[in-house]
Amino acid sequence: MLEREITNPIITPEQFxxxxxxxxxxxxFNAGATIHDSETILLVRVAQKPIQKGSQIMVPFLDLDNKxxxxxxxxxxxxxxxxxxxxxxxxANKKFIKYxxxxxxxxxxxxxxxxxxSFDSKPFIFPETEWETWGxxxxxxxxxxxxxxxxxxxxxxxxxxTALASTKDFTSLERHGIIFAAPNRDxxxxxxxxxxxxxxxxxxxxxxxxxxxIWFADSQNMTHWGNxxxxxxxxxxxxxxxxxxxxxxxxxxxxxxxxxxxxxxxxNRYSLGAMLLDLxxxxxxxxxxxxxLIEPTEKYEKEGVYPNVCFTCGHTIVDDEIQIYxxxxxxxxxxxxxxxKETLDSLS
Amino acid sequence: MLEREITNPIITPEQFxxxxxxxxxxxxFNAGATIHDSETILLVRVAQKPIQKGSQIMVPFLDLDNKxxxxxxxxxxxxxxxxxxxxxxxxANKKFIKYxxxxxxxxxxxxxxxxxxSFDSKPFIFPETEWETWGxxxxxxxxxxxxxxxxxxxxxxxxxxTALASTKDFTSLERHGIIFAAPNRDxxxxxxxxxxxxxxxxxxxxxxxxxxxIWFADSQNMTHWGNxxxxxxxxxxxxxxxxxxxxxxxxxxxxxxxxxxxxxxxxNRYSLGAMLLDLxxxxxxxxxxxxxLIEPTEKYEKEGVYPNVCFTCGHTIVDDEIQIYxxxxxxxxxxxxxxxKETLDSLS
Numbered sequence: 001m002l003e004r005e006i007t008n009p010i011i012t013p014e015q016f017x018x019x020x021x022x023x024x025x026x027x028x029f030n031a032g033a034t035i036h037d038s039e040t041i042l043l044v045r046v047a048q049k050p051i052q053k054g055s056q057i058m059v060p061f062l063d064l065d066n067k068x069x070x071x072x073x074x075x076x077x078x079x080x081x082x083x084x085x086x087x088x089x090x091x092a093n094k095k096f097i098k099y100x101x102x103x104x105x106x107x108x109x110x111x112x113x114x115x116x117x118s119f120d121s122k123p124f125i126f127p128e129t130e131w132e133t134w135g136x137x138x139x140x141x142x143x144x145x146x147x148x149x150x151x152x153x154x155x156x157x158x159x160x161x162t163a164l165a166s167t168k169d170f171t172s173l174e175r176h177g178i179i180f181a182a183p184n185r186d187x188x189x190x191x192x193x194x195x196x197x198x199x200x201x202x203x204x205x206x207x208x209x210x211x212x213x214i215w216f217a218d219s220q221n222m223t224h225w226g227n228x229x230x231x232x233x234x235x236x237x238x239x240x241x242x243x244x245x246x247x248x249x250x251x252x253x254x255x256x257x258x259x260x261x262x263x264x265x266x267x268n269r270y271s272l273g274a275m276l277l278d279l280x281x282x283x284x285x286x287x288x289x290x291x292x293l294i295e296p297t298e299k300y301e302k303e304g305v306y307p308n309v310c311f312t313c314g315h316t317i318v319d320d321e322i323q324i325y326x327x328x329x330x331x332x333x334x335x336x337x338x339x340x341k342e343t344l345d346s347l348s
Numbered sequence: 349m350l351e352r353e354i355t356n357p358i359i360t361p362e363q364f365x366x367x368x369x370x371x372x373x374x375x376x377f378n379a380g381a382t383i384h385d386s387e388t389i390l391l392v393r394v395a396q397k398p399i400q401k402g403s404q405i406m407v408p409f410l411d412l413d414n415k416x417x418x419x420x421x422x423x424x425x426x427x428x429x430x431x432x433x434x435x436x437x438x439x440a441n442k443k444f445i446k447y448x449x450x451x452x453x454x455x456x457x458x459x460x461x462x463x464x465x466s467f468d469s470k471p472f473i474f475p476e477t478e479w480e481t482w483g484x485x486x487x488x489x490x491x492x493x494x495x496x497x498x499x500x501x502x503x504x505x506x507x508x509x510t511a512l513a514s515t516k517d518f519t520s521l522e523r524h525g526i527i528f529a530a531p532n533r534d535x536x537x538x539x540x541x542x543x544x545x546x547x548x549x550x551x552x553x554x555x556x557x558x559x560x561x562i563w564f565a566d567s568q569n570m571t572h573w574g575n576x577x578x579x580x581x582x583x584x585x586x587x588x589x590x591x592x593x594x595x596x597x598x599x600x601x602x603x604x605x606x607x608x609x610x611x612x613x614x615x616n617r618y619s620l621g622a623m624l625l626d627l628x629x630x631x632x633x634x635x636x637x638x639x640x641l642i643e644p645t646e647k648y649e650k651e652g653v654y655p656n657v658c659f660t661c662g663h664t665i666v667d668d669e670i671q672i673y674x675x676x677x678x679x680x681x682x683x684x685x686x687x688x689k690e691t692l693d694s695l696s
Contacts, residue, residue, distance in 0.1 A: 207554065
């Protein structure tokens with residue numbers, strides 16, 4: 001029933017035209033999605049990596065004083081660090097991440113047909129604040145009335161937190177600061193209020209106690225969140241056994257809120273599944289995918305910067321069809337289409 | 349200048365009269381403090397441990413279905429677990445805590461002189477909700493108008509989160525749910541609003557990125573928090589090099605908000621120091637202790653369940669004097685008195 005776009009991957013790093021000087025683009029992935037003025041808008045995470053030189057590992061970050069991205073070199077022989085993961089630099093005990101080896105910003109890509117996209121010439125959200133010195137990642141977009149609310153992961157030495165911004169036109173942008181304190185990511189805001197409050201799914205990251213699970217919260221103003229409830233956790237022995245997180249914003253159906261979420265299994269293989277949440281008490285699960293909707297089976301999903309990853313932050317709805325834009329292997333973006341009705345049927 | 353009470357420790361597990369059947373009390377410590385109706389009220393964490401039997405490690409938790417504390421036995425030979433820390437049961441890789449070996453509730457102890465206390469016959473806050481199945485720990489009390497706001501650490505398999513309750517009389521209690529999602533503890537609410545909002549310090553716990561640091565947040569209603577700001581982190585090479593967290597609620601002085609906080613060094617030795625926060629922008633630090641105000645030097649501070657710990661959740665103010673009630677070695681409570689003026693002078 002699920003149909004992958006034949007031209008997948010539809011966005012790859014090779015087609016990104018605006019790499020910073022001295023950097024290469026290694027990932028254009030994990031995009032928020034919406035439709036505005038008849039255009040499909042993707043807010044794409046563009047990860048850029050300093051071009052490596054000699055024996056050093058180059059680590060980029062925002063210099064807050066001078067408001068520019070700078071690059072430091074770390075000697076590969078430095079015993080303080082563990083360089084075994086090419087995406088990050090761990091401390092020697094592999095307990096804390098000390099640096100990232102790339103820095104991400106969020107760029108708008110626009111399309112008339114939802115398949116062929118062109119990037120804007122400038123980033124829409126780029127590291128600027130103390131919360132973003134290591135990057136801005138994984139945007140989700142929720143339209144409520146005439147405002148597009150954008151949440152994204154703000155990464156810095158402060159931690160991994162969720163920031164909020166908004167726009168009405170995808171030209172100007174307003175930042176609203178941190179809405180979920182570190183460590184928290186994978187926030188998906190519902191497109192309708194409940195009892196007068198904004199509502200969202202979020203994903204705290206446990207320290208020592210707990211699992212990476214989906215929680216619910218509500219807010220009167222989009223900036224201050226509370227009324228936390230537990231929604232769902234990983235399921236041992238299943239495709240989502242290790243961790244789960246909200247994907248794109250929930251889709252309202254007559255049967256409930258349909259949420260496409262990601263789950264990783266014990267091998268860190270990321271697939272996408274669905275859960276159906278109660279309309280009146282959206283922290284309650286009515287049904288949940290026993291098998292993934294999308295799992296890494298295609299070559300472009302199984303190979304890449306981080307192989308075997310299907311991870312979504314956004315979709316558009318065209319008639320009864322969900323157009324799922326999903327990041328693959330921390331490298332590119334693919335598109336798959338699935339009918340809402342069939343997805344609901346698959347859950348019952 | 350700091351004066352320890354000569355009868356320290358003023359509260360010990362031996363004087364707690366109400367152990368549950370089959371349990372022993374191993375800790376009466378980390379108490380919130382206030383004055384109500386001319387009585388000093390401590391809200392004491394009472395940690396009870398199942399009396400061990402045979403070759404098993406006994407782990408207690410709240411059975412939500414039957415609303416009672418039950419105890420499971422784990423074979424010491426079970427390779428799934430690591431029993432090297434007597435307070436908790438780790439998984440074999442020592443990455444996640446799977447159980448606690450004790451369960452804490454919060455009991456009121458009352459005193460006319462602030463030194464000799466007697467416990468109420470029933471707990472004031474005891475594990476009851478899905479967030480508290482592993483215990484209720486480390487209360488802080490802030491009086492605003494005629495309400496005493498109590499926050500405490502709610503521990504369960506969901507994570508380590510901060511819960512809120514309130515009382516006007518220390519007889520009846522109202523619960524208000526989780527105010528800071530896991531992992532977050534060491535929350536200290538200010539006794540005055542700022543620009544019409546409640547304000548608080550909190551302490552997110554990083555996963556992989558960041559340090560255990562003090563953050564600021566505000567709220568219109570005490571339940572929904574936002575406007576997060578970074579206040580202060582550990583200081584490498586200092587007495588607070590490893591992690592810090594708010595202690596008791598900040599004390600208003602003409603020079604700023606005086607906060608007594610805890611810091612642990614690289615050996616996990618916990619001491620207490622002070623920071624002075626700006627009155628108008630209380631996320632800004634005016635001054636901070638270069639040396640601890642209280643560090644574990646007495647025998648009763650250096651020996652116990654978790655040696656070398658001085659950790660405060662509460663104080664009372666009598667004239668110009670701060671009466672600091674502090675937990676020692678995860679076992680007992682001690683009292684020390686220090687003048688506000690001298691503490692401020694020590695910071696300049």
